[in-house]
Amino acid sequence: QVQLVESGGALVQAGGSLRLSCAASGRTFSSYAMGWFRQAPGKEREFVATVSRGGSTVYTDSVKGRFTVSRDNAKSTVYLQMNSLKPEDTAVYYCAARMTDSLYIAPRVASAYTDWGQGTQVTVSS
Numbered sequence: 488q489v490q491l492v493e494s495g496g497a498l499v500q501a502g503g504s505l506r507l508s509c510a511a512s513g514r515t516f517s518s519y520a521m522g523w524f525r526q527a528p529g530k531e532r533e534f535v536a537t538v539s540r541g542g543s544t545v546y547t548d549s550v551k552g553r554f555t556v557s558r559d560n561a562k563s564t565v566y567l568q569m570n571s572l573k574p575e576d577t578a579v580y581y582c583a584a585r586m587t588d589s590l591y592i593a594p595r596v597a598s599a600y601t602d603w604g605q606g607t608q609v610t611v612s613s
Contacts, residue, residue: 489514489584489602496580496607499572503611507567509582509604516563520585520593522600523556523567525578525609534595535580538565541590549575572611579606 495507511519520539526532536546536556544556555568565582583600585593594600 489516489519489586491582491584491602491604493580493582493604493607496609498610498612501572501574501611501613503572504568504570505572505609507569507580507582507607507609509565509567511563511565511584514586516558517560518586519602520587520589521556521558521565522583522585522593522595522597523565523580524583524597525576525580526606527578530578532581532597534597536567537593537595539589539591539593540587543591543593545593545595547595569609572609574611574613577609577611579608581606 490513522537523535538556553571558565582604584602585600
C-alpha cells in the first residue's frame with residue numbers, strides 16, 4: 488500500500504495556471520503507475536491523465552494541450568501542471584496509484600487503482 492497526499496489546489500481565474508502535486512510514501516514509488524482523476528459536484532469521478540512507470544502519458548481529450556502530467560521518482564511525487572484553466576475544470580482532483588509490472592501502460596479506469604489520495608479542490612472562476 489502507498490499513501491498519497493495531494494496539494495496545490497486553489498481558487499484561480501479562468502486562463503490561469505496551477506500545479507498539483509501528489510506525494511507518495513510507504514512503498515517503492517517507481518513500481519506504481521499513477522493517475523489523476525477529478526470529480527465535480529453532482530458528477531461521476533472522471534479520468535484526467537495518467538503517467539506510466541516509464542513516463543508514458545495519456546490525457547482525456549478535454550485537457551489535451553493544456554495539462555501535463557509528470558513524475559519524479561527520486562521525490563516520489565507526481566505532478567499535474569494545469570494551464571489555460573476553464574471554469575469546467577472546477578473539481579476535486581485526486582491522484583491514484585496502481586502497482587504494476589508494465590513500464591508503458593497506466594489504466595484510465597478509476598476501478599483499476601488501489602490507492603487514492605484525499606483530493607485537493609480546484610476552483611476556476613469565470
